[in-house]
Amino acid sequence: MTHYIRLDVVSMVRSGYFLVFSVLFSAGFYVMFTKLFTVSGWTSAPGFAATYMIALAVSGAFYAALTGGGIRLGEERGSGWARQLTLTPLSPRRYVLGKLVSAWLLALPALAAIFILGVLLNQVRMPVGRWALLLAATWGGSACFAVFGVAIGLLVAGEATQFACLGVFFPMAILGGLWFPTSAFPETIRQLGDYLPTGALYRLGIAAEQGSGPVATPLLVLACWTALALLAALARLRPEAFRPSG
Amino acid sequence: MEALTAMTPDTWQVSIRDVTFSYGAVPALAGVTLGISAGEVVALLGPNGAGKSTLTHVMLGLLTPRTGQVSLFGTRPQEAVARGLVGAMLQDTGLMRHVTVRELVGLVAAQYGRAGLTGEILDAAGLADLGARRVSRLSGGQRQRVKFALAIAGDPRLLFLDEPTAALDVEARHAFWQDILERAGRGRTIVFATHYMEEAEAYANRIIVLQAGQVVADGPARQITSRVSDVTLRFTDPDAREEELARLPGALRVRGDPRRADRWELVTSDQDATLSALYAASGRGVRDLEISRGSLEDVLMALAKETGRA
Incomplete structure (x- = not known):
């Protein structure tokens, strides 16, 4: 399985579009709103460079995990490659687990790239222990996104997977407050954001960075979404799932 | 026929009993029973839509039959696949993207614990010169050879081939069958689906004729082709x-x-x-x-x- 994970990650990185969207998209937003534009009441808030860094890092990780897990799994099921590969001693279960792990690994460069930008461009500073905690929290929490991606990739196959993943990505990223402040949204929608995995991981990251803040609720939210996605994935993980959609 | 009657179900590598399958309301297999023993080269012959691919999928455990039993090597198909006893070359098989031929074949060989033999596998499939080529830059015939390399990467005891020569030119077709016959000579079991009678006649030692989801004839290749016409x-x-x-x-x-x-x-x-x-x-x-x-x-x-x- 490690051989498969290695080659899957390599092929994903080589594909290029993955890096463009997971790293460059977030990086562009970060540069735009911390260096180029000022939006009063938002970008001028104290500590914005650090909080927005965390928000966009989570966004990049979310995209990377959804793409690496979901889009690829759905496409490979649709094309018949998943079937071919699972007709070897690599069982469907381990193939999907491999996809999950590689999607999770692919979240790492997105997180690291935005954190490095924060340090270099905006002099975001915190003790090494806090950095480690922040990375551990955001990457650990990204496992939820990887499971999410895999569940989508098992529910939808072929080209439709791409739309399904983006259909999950945009609303969840926006409602989770990863791109813009949710203060302009109606109260109910703002509260909803806290119960999305994106909003929960964002708040967990802020808590890690500040060394204080709510931890139990975001963790619980993430755990619930992970369990839900895992159940959906397991329900769909049957031999028939690997026949290409003709 | 002596060999067939002397066989017991225990020696069958493939055993199928009263299998039915349907896609929704459309029946695809209407009660298929057969056994295949080690070293046989079996052609599943029939026109398009006769149930050849469905039967192949059922044998590989990719489709669960509505009724009846399927076993490979006396166990569930999935178990036989997990043990590395089976290789398959099916239709509509996409390949991984952004990797080279050698990386791809090496990946599959590694699943059978044969990563070190990747070079030999590429040679056998006629891909010796294409190892460094990106999979996305292959021609149709070259892709077909890669799929063949993936099927034989584990040197499986039981090899399923669904319309294997579809995209191959005459020369590649010949090389392909040479390799298959060499494997059969080493006691490997080959099951291939085809709608070319010439192919079934030339390479199989047993032909199973399928029509409308049923076995309408099953026997030594020569007996089938001469008996019926x-x-x-x-x-x-x-x-x-x-x-x-x-x-x-x-x-x-x-x-x-x-x-x-x-x-x-x-x-x-x-x-x-x-x-x-x-x-x-x-x-x-x-x-x-x-x-x-x-x-x-x-x-x-x-x-x-x-x-x-x-």
């Missing part, structure tokens, strides 16, 4: 007399060539018996023998008549 023998024999030829075992009709007195055309239902009797008769100088058979369509029509389903 009469064979026409044309030969030169200066000493033969028409009434003698007509009495040969299996002979159905005899016709002399109106232009040449020593040229004969004999239609037989049992070419083996007819030919051995013809040669055994003393003083015969049989020369220039030609044997012609009907097409797959003729075979299927004859079988349909035989089984009472037109």
